Amino acid sequence: AIVTSPLVRAVQTAELVQAALKPDGSAPWVQxxxxxxxxxPPRLPAEELATFGVSVLVVGHEPGISGLGAFLSSRPGFPPFRPGQICALERGQPEWLLNPESETFEPLLLG
Structure with a gap:
């Protein structure tokens, strides 16, 4: 699933990611x-994200999105996001970030 904040820029980012994942239109829906x-508070979207299954792509805003990352990974903090950056969640844990400048996927290593 691809989930996004209702703000216009986040929805646009989610739609761009959806199109890039599967140009033929078979990509996950944008919710x-x-x-x-x-x-x-991060608890609210975390509870809702749990209903989407194992893999969820989340598009949001700072500081809330890094707060959500910290909440989901049970850590006191989470690396801040840059504009246009996305994070993939796998089995409830952050897995990777998409670097918006280089358009490359980077592993998300939390110590």
């Missing part, structure tokens, strides 16, 4: 998750 908007 708007209001609790990914700024101001919500």
């Amino acid at each position: 708007v998750l209001p609790s990914l908007a700024p101001g919500y």
